[in-house]
Amino acid sequence: MMQATALPRNETGIETVIGVLKQRFGDRLQTGAAIREQHGHTTTWIENQSPDAVVFPHTTQDVSEIVKTCAAHRVPVIPFGTGTSLEGHVNAPAGGISVDLMQMDKVLAVHAEDLDCVVQPGVTREALNTHLRDQGLFFPIDPGANASLGGMAATRASGTNAVRYGTMRDNVLSLEAVMPDGQIIRTGHRAKKSSAGYDLARLLIGAEGTLGIITELTLRLQGIPEAISSARCSFPSVDAACRAVMMTIQYGIPVARIELLDEMSVQAANAYSGLSLPETPLLLLEFHGSESGAAEQAETFGQIAEEFGGTDFAATSTTEERNKLWQARHDMYWACLQLRPGARGISTDVCVPISRLAECVTSTQQKAADLGLLAPIVGHVGDGNFHTLILIDMQNTEEVAKAEEFVGWLNDLAISMEGTCTGEHGIGQGKRPYLIKELGAATQYMAAIKAALDPENIMNPGKVLAGQS
Structure with a gap:
């Protein structure tokens, strides 16, 4: 298992916050080992780093109270959707409180005539499309897993339909979020376009919970095709x-x-x-x-x-x-796991300009063969994005080392082709070393934004930015 970096813990603050939140939320705050481990779970090879407690808010105001309490005691807050992320996004390297948003699962409004809807973050894409079906509408972003829409926005998800309908970035009109000080903001309304101020929605989409917690989304819808x-x-x-x-x-x-x-x-x-x-x-x-x-x-x-x-x-x-x-x-x-029963499947993704796709995919196949790795490839290739699932024995240190070499090589290859180290998985913990290779000095400005909005670094610490503590 790939080791994840641990960060300093605020033991006194964590103990105080758990006590305060337990009094406020009762049984909606859980500290059992099994549920904490589930909320540190990550479907990859990064080791599990469990939070100290899990709390289940029902409203935006609940989330605000949780964040304000954590901010007052400098305790980390880790947003949690369905846990389908692939790069350690929900791990708690400094401990803290996991905020599980799955009980915030209401479709608040559907405006069929305007082709939009308003949802809470715990609504999953399948649940939304079931709700919309009898109105002749659908939400097109399909990452494969039945992920929550809040999590999909936080990781800027895309998937099989992105070649025609775009990604979450293109399909969120506005959102509501709780910021690191507990304040609730709204980034816009239902207009299809706006020139009003900084585009804070696009800043929070893809921030992986490091700048705030998304508590409501206004989404663009499509008519079901004839x-x-x-x-x-x-x-x-x-x-x-x-x-x-x-x-x-x-x-x-x-x-x-x-x-x-x-x-x-x-x-x-x-x-x-x-x-x-x-x-x-x-x-x-x-x-x-x-x-x-x-x-x-x-x-x-x-x-x-x-x-x-x-x-x-x-x-x-x-x-x-x-x-x-x-x-x-x-x-x-699941099908590819059966190619080598008992092996762990390590999924990684890159995206390159469409003109470099054939070269990148064939080079990837050759590299895996050279290293002796079993690594089937699938991809949303209409936009140059593909995934490799490396099947390895996690007890075999030589295989693990080869897999790490392969992932690093693939990220570097995509960047060298003017592509990206991740088309849709996100950075999380697993791809932090490659972000600076891809974006260079731009990461300094990301760090400046993070420091300005979250000076105590309580929002999902240890994710996205290398060197973040």
């Missing part, structure tokens, strides 16, 4: 598949999703999801529009795929067939 068509196509190599993606994007086809599975991933999907796909690199696509428009998009893609050696092209508008394919894509983490 027609949805899915397609799949196999390719002789990852390079050929990536070049077909590049051509599709450059041709201007308004594809909603375009996902890559390499050979190992297809093998895993066949075994886990009961599919019978050719075990060569595969693209999965989805097209949204009118009946004729979606069909035309699929047909045009089929012609492009043929130029790059694409075979077994098949398109379908049948809901059952579409759902089966996309469920298999969403189950890829």
Whole structure:
């Protein structure tokens, strides 16, 4: 397991805060070992660093009271959504209080005529879309996991639909947040655009809870398309598949999703999801529009795929067939674990300009092979983002060292290609060393913003910025 840096603890302050919050929140504050460990849980190889207590607020005012109490005693506050983050975001390296927002799970308003809604942060994307379905609307950001919308905003999540609908940055109109001093702010209202002042919403989106806790979101919605068509196509190599993606994007086809599975991933999907796909690199696509428009998009893609050696092209508008394919894509983490039973799956992601995608993916495959690592690749390749799941024995120190070398090499490669060390996982603890490599002096200004807003460094300390204590 990758060791996480511990930070100095404020034992007296932590004890005092737990006492005050226990009196205020009663059974909604928990200190049992199991629940604390769950809230330090991270689906990666970074060691678990549990908080000292977990509290479950119901309202923004509850969150404000919690933060004010912690601020008065200089005790860390760690926001928690569903715990699906991948880079140690919810760990508590200095101890402190985990603020679990999952009971703040109400859809507060839907304005169908304006294509927006207002939600509390604990609403999950699946719950929101279930709520919206009978109004002919949907929220398009789909990171795979059934994450909370507050957590998705905090990590600037994206996912399979980002190539057409953008990321959380593009789909949050405004938000409400509790700042490090406990004050409640609102960054805007429901207007689709504004030139009023600094864009504080965009500052908090992607800040990973280091600048404040998001307690309400106003989200942009989309109408459910008249027609949805899915397609799949196999390719002789990852390079050929990536070049077909590049051509599709450059041709201007308004594809909603375009996902890559390499050979190992297809093998895993066949075994886990009961599919019978050719075990060569595969693209999965989805097209949204009118009946004729979606069909035309699929047909045009089929012609492009043929130029790059694409075979077994098949398109379908049948809901059952579409759902089966996309469920298999969403189950890829679990499917790939079956390639090496007992191994830990270490997921990492990078994103590069679309013109460098083929080179980056093929270099990644070669590097993994050179190191003797089993590392299937999947990706939201329509925007140059892909994920590698390294399957390793955590008890084998040589394998762990090779995995660390591989992750570092991949981050450096993406940055050298004018890309990013993380397209959607975020920085957390795991990728802090690479942020300064990517952004250089800009990180000094990030640190200045952090120090100005959170001078006592109580908001999710030890995350994002290297050297933050």
